Structure formats: structure tokens, C-alpha cells
Amino acid sequence: MNEHLEQLSPQPLWRHFRTLCNTPRPSGHEAALVAVIEAWADARGLAHDRDAFGNLRIRKPATPGHEEAPGVILQGHLDMVAQANLDHPHDFTRDPIATYVAEGWLHARHTTLGADNGLGVAAALAVFEDVSLKHGPLEALFTLEEESSMGGALNLAEEWLDGQVLLNLDSEDRGEVFIGCAGGADIVVEAQLPTGELGDDEMALRLSLTGLVGGHSGIDIHRGRGNANRLLVRALRALEAFDARLVDYHGGTLRNALPREAFATLALPADEETAARERIAALQQELRTELAGVDEGVTLALQPLMSPPAKALNAHASRMLVAALHVAPCGVERMSLGVPGVVETSNNLGVVSLEEGRFHLCALVRSLHDSAAADMADRFAGLFDLIGARTRVENGYPGWTPDPDSPLLARFRRLHQRQLGSDPAVKVIHAGLECGILAGKYPHLDMISFGPLIRGAHSPDERVELASVEEFWALLRGLIEDLAESRVA
Template sequence: MNEHLEQLAPQPLWRHFRTLCNTPRPSGHEAELVSILERWAERQGLVHDRDGFGNLRLRKPATPGHENAPGIILQGHLDMVAQANADHPHDFTRDPIETYVEDGWLRARHTTLGADNGLGVAAALAILEDSELVHGPLEALFTLEEETSMGGALQLAENWLDGRVLLNLDSEDRGEVFIGCAGGADVVVEAQLPTAEPGPGEVAVQLALTGLSGGHSGIDIHRGRGNANRLLVRVLRALEAYDIRLVGYRGGTLRNAIPREAFATLMLSADEIDAVASRVATLEQELRTELAGVDDGLTLAMTPLEARPAQALNAHASHMLLAALNAAPYGVERMSSSVPGVVETSNNLGVVSLDEGRFHLCALVRSLRDSAVNDLADRFRGLFDLIGARTRVENAYPGWTPATDSALLARFRRLHRQHVGSEPAVKVIHAGLECGILAGKYPALEMISFGPSIRGAHSPDERVELSSVEEFWGLLRALIEDLACDTAMGA
């Protein structure tokens, strides 16, 4: 599948990306891809090893005469976000990604593309097999489970890597180079809430809020897009005037993707069906008006259910849960005062579920300041303590502190001017690059992050600009060759 990818330029990079598209690799299911890459490395005569977590390293010795150049680590993550449109059956653990080209962009049919971070991985592999490239010692570090927990970076072995320079290939904007990123943590809330049998006059209905754009919970959090969990809770709060009771809820699939869809099952009096249907239609129009120009595809539908649930939350529990969810922090909390135009602190209400009284929420808190991550997580704890829920913080990872005086940054800027003809924008990103974690384990590393233009990451709208991939490839090769001539930096 995806034979057409090998007709794109640069051909070596796209050939490897085809392998990635044809090999299922959602977070936690990277083992098959790791085995494929190890076999490929053996055919190339490359040394390969793994650390205790399973992160993969491939090594290539320097071009003769350049052994004293600084060792370079090409770094990316093997896993991808698994998101598909609700009406498209796709098993990310078994099915390949089907790609196509449209108007200069590569896209996937009804699913995420995996350009995040498949293109960075493909570029590193293509570099390793480039026989014409002059280079110092090369390592390619491919981490696991970045999209779900940063697990690979967090568990990365210390005193394992040899390089002095790390090039993170997980950025998503041509013409930009990143030197800092937000840290973050998962906030998990759970509770077993009391239920009661439906009353004799109650019937069940389902509400479905769909059609939102979604997106990356760091890069897109400031764009004003609708969060399906936030919006459906708002609808449910409005319907409390009709004495509804929650039966079940399902919204969002990943804590780092802005939820595009949410579904709720509720009980209400049969006498109120028409009134509730009318109110739902009004609420749909209100939300569509508010999100006009941002999320024009929003739909809100109510469907009567024939099956009668055995239990629903009791009236008090239903009210308290909706009140807490309605008050929960979400979206942009604060903009940075030191880095203009960059979000400092935010939260994504990523995954919410309710099933037979079991409530679960997973939110992702991000900030350029670790203290702000801790504070926002504590606000969740304080809020959900009021309804007797248990809150824990997991998978915390530090931010990456910018180093504006970096010699590596100065080198990249010079090469960008030479090869692209313009000065790159130096950026700090409100997303969880692995650089912050890696810097904590290897503080002597100099690092930058750059990549091609990717849009709609973490959603089925994900796409990559083909011309930007060629530019990215040229810059990466130029930087590696430039570093190969620098024996002073490698000393």
C-alpha cells in the first residue's frame, strides 16, 4: 500500500515514511516497527541496541577523517496518535494508513496521518543510509509512547547516548526553529458514583455532539476551537431544568487531542421529550453561532433509545458531577509575559467517561512553568474533592528552558539564511517536546528542534506540506555536513 509515496521527493525519506504508514504503530504498539527497523539496520551494517524501556538506538560511524566532529543524535518518536472519524472503521493496531496527495499536501483517508512524528523518523533513517553525506558520528534515537505518556523519554537510560548535539525532528512549522517547550502532566480523576433505577415514567435518550475540528491540545489550544467535552457538559447543564439524570458518557479518546465528539445517555420524563428536543435544537444553533468561522461543522442531535438502562446516576450525583465538570479548568489559562504570543499555561479536558456509575476524567495540563502545572493540577484536585472523587497526577515531565545564546542555534540560523534565503523564526512551543526530559537526563547536550509544516496534528485533518519536506531535508543534510567540519565543537 501507499506505493505513490516513493514517487515523491526526497525519495529516500518518503520510502521510509511508506514503511511507517504500512506498519501500525499507535502508542504502546511499536514492537513490530522496532523489529522492522532493527532488521533494516542489520542490512545497512549499522549497530543497534535498546535501553531497558525499549527505546531504539541506531549508530553509524563518522565519515573517515571526521571522527572528531561532534556526535549528532537524530531524535524522534515512533508512535503516532490514533484518531479516526467516527463513521470510519479503522483498527490502528492492524490496519495501515491510507495516504493521498491533494493540492501539494499529503493527507490520510479519514484518520491521522502519522507525519507527527513519522516524517522525523523517516528523515533520520534516510540520513543513516545516505552514502554521499559527510558527517561526524551519528546516532538515531527513536523513543516509544511519546503521544500517550512521554514514557520513552521519561524512562530513557542515562549514560547511554554518546552524542554532543541533539536534533529533535518533531516540530511542525517550516521557517521556524524551536529552543524551548512546555512541560506538563496528566490529571486523572475517578469516582464510583451512586445510581438508582429509572422511574416508571422515564425514558432514555442519547445526545451526540459531533463535527468539531479538534486538533493538538498544545499547538491548537489558543485557536478557539470547540472542545466536545466542554460543550456537551454545557448542554447537559442547560437540560437540568428538565430533571435529567446521566446514565453514561463518552467524550474524547486522547488526553492530548482536543475532543471532536462526545456522547451522553440520559434519563428524562417521557412527558418532557418534545420540550427537550426543542431545547436541544436551540442549543445547537447557539453553539453554531458562537463557533462560526472556527468550527462550522458542529452538530448536536438527540435520539430516543428503545433499550431501558438498568441504572442511572441518582439526581444528586448527576447534578454534582455536571456542576464539577462545568467548573473544571479548560483551554488557555494564561499567556506568557516573557515570550509574547505564546501560551504559558493551558488545560485540555481530553477524555471523559461514565459507565455504570464509574466516572473517569483525564486532562492534560501544560505550562512553560512547572509551578503552574502543579497549581492547575491542584485546582482539579480541590474541585473534584467536593464530589468525593479521587485525583492523581501522572506522567509529569519538565519543560525545556530556552538557550538563546546556543552555538548550535547560531549555526542553524546561518544555514537557514544560506539555503532558504530568510532568517528563521526562533520559537518556544506550547507543546510537550521530549527535549525538556532529555535535557534533564543529558544536561550537556546542545539541542534544537525543527521540521516540515504539519497541520491538523492529532486529528484526521492531519496533513504535511510536500514542499516543506524538501526544505526540511535540505536543511538537515546541510546542518549535519556543517557540523562534520567542526572539530573544535567535538573536542
């Protein structure tokens, strides 16, 4: 499958990306891909090993004459975000990603593409089999579960890697190089809420919100796109005027993706159905007006259920839960004053569910300041304490402190000017690159992050610009050869 990828340039990189597209690899299911890569390394006589968590390292000796050059680590993550359009059944643990080219961009059919971070992994593999490339000692570090928890980086073995320089290949902007990123943590809220029987005068209806663009909860958080959980809760608030009670709720699938769809079952007095439908129709128009230019495709629907459930939250619990979700922090909290144009602190209401009174929420807070992330978590705890919920913080990871005086950065800027005739924009990103975690474990590493132009990451709109991949490949090869001419200080 995806044979057309091998007709693209640079061919070695795209050949490896085809392998990644054809090998299912959602977070937590990277074992098949690890086996494929290990077999590839064995066939080429490349040394490889894994740490206790399962992160994979491949090594290649320096080109003769360049043994004294600094060791270079090419780093990326093997997993991808698993998101598909609602009307497109796709088993990410079994089905390959189907790709196509349109107007200079590579897309997937109705699913995420996996360019994040498949192109970085493919580029590293292509470097390792490039016999024409001059290089110092090379390592490839492929981490696991980056998209779900940063688990691979958080559990990375210490005193395992040998290199002095790390090139993170997980950025998504052409003409830019990243030297810092936000830290983050998952905020998990859980509660068992009281339920009651449906009354004889009540009917059950299904409320759905669909049609949002979605996207990456760090890179796209400032773009003004709708969050399906926030917007559906707004609809639930509107329906409380008609004595609606929540039966169940399912919104979002990943804490690091802006939720595109959310669904709720409601118990509603039968004689209020017409008025409720009218209010939902009016709210849909309000939302389309508010989101014009970014998410005007938002669609609200209210449909009766043929088989009504037996129970719903009692009226008080339903109102308290909806009120708490309505005021929960969501979106950009503060822009950075120290790094103009960069989001400092944000929160994504990523996954919300309610089933038989069991409530679960997983939000992802990001910040350039660990203290601000901790404060956001504390605000969630204070808010959801009011409904008797329990809040905990999981999978915390540090940010990556920028080093504008990095020798590696200076080298990359010179190379960029020489190859492309322009200076790269030096940036700090409001996404969770693994560099901050790696820096904590290997503080001596000099690091930068760069990559091709990817848009729509973490959504079925994910795509990569083909011309930017050629540019990325040339920069990567050029930087490795440039470093091969230097010596370890």
C-alpha cells in the first residue's frame, strides 16, 4: 500500500515513511514498528538496543576520519495520534494509513497522517543508510508513547546515550528552528454522581456537536477554533431552561487534540421537546457566527432516542456538573510577555465522559512556567471539589529552557543562511517537545528542533508540504556533515 510515496523526493526518506504508514503505530502499540526497524537495522549490521521502557536506540560508527567529531543523536517518537472522521471506521491498531497527494501536499484519507513524527523517524532512518554522507558517531533515539503521556522520554534510561548533540526532528514549521518549549501535565478529574429514574413525563434525546476542525492542543490552541466539549456544555446550559438532565456524555478522544465532536444523552420533559429544538437551532447559528472563518461548520443536532435509558443524573448533580464544566479553564490563559507572540499558559478540555453516573475528565495544561501549570491544576481541584470530585495530576513533564547562545543553534543558522539564503526564525513552541525531559536526564546535550511544514497535526486534516520535506532533508544532511568537520570540545 502507498506505493506512490516511493516516487516522491527525497526517495530514501519517503520509502521509510511508507513503511511507517503501512505499520500501525498508535500510542501504546509501537511494538510492531519497533520489530520492523530492528530487522532493518540487523540487515545493515547496525547495532541497536532498548532501554527498560522499550525506547529504541540505533548506532552507527563515524565515517573514517571523523571519529573525533561530536556524537549526533537524531531523535523522534514512533507513535502517532489516532484520529479519524466520525463517518470513517478505522482501526489504528490494524489498518494502514492511506495517503494521497494534492496540490503539493501529502494527506491521509479521513485519518491523521502520522507525519507527526513519522517524517522525523523516516529522515533518521534515511540518514543511517546514506553511505555518501560524512558524519561523526551517530545515534538514533526513537521514543514511545510521546503522544499519550510522554512516557518514553519520562522513563528514558539515564547514562545510556553517548552523543553530545541532539537534533529533535519533531517540529512542524518551515524556516524555523526551536530552542524551547512549554512543559505540561494531565489533569484528571473523577466522580461518582447520584442518579435517579426517568419520570413518566420525560423523554430521552441525543444531543450532538460535530463539524469542528480540531487540531493540536498546543500549536493550534491560540487560533480561536472551537472545542467540542466547551461548546456542547454551552448547549447543555441552554437546555437547563427546559429542565434537561444529563444521562451520559462522550466528548473528545485525546487530551492533546482539540476535540472535534461531543455527544450527550438527555432526559427532557416531553412537552419541552419543540422549544428545546428551537433553542438548539438558534444556538447553532450563534456559534457559526462566532466561529466564522475558523469553525463555521459546527453542527448541533437534537434527536429522540427510540430506547430510552432507565436513569439520568438527578437534577442537582446534573446542574452542578454542567456548571463546573462551563466555567472550567479552557483555551489560552495567558500570552507570554518574555517571548512575544507565544502562548504562556493554556488548557485543553480534551476528554470528557459520563456513564451511569461515573464522570471522567482529562485535560492537558501547558505552560512555560511550571508554577503556572501547578496553579491551573489547583484551580481544577478547587472547582471540582464543589461537586465532590477527585482531582489528580499525572504525566507531568518540564519545559525546555531556551539557550539563545547555543553553539549548535549558531551552526544551524549559518547553514540555513548558506543553503537557503535566509536566517531561520528562532522560536519557542507552546507544544510539548521531548527536549525538556531529555535535558533533565542529559544536561550536557546541546539541542535544537526543526522539521518540515506540517499543518493540521492531531486531526484528520493533517498534511505535509512536499517541498518543505526536501528542504528539511537537505538541512539535516548539511548539518550532520558540518558537525562532522568539528571536534569535541
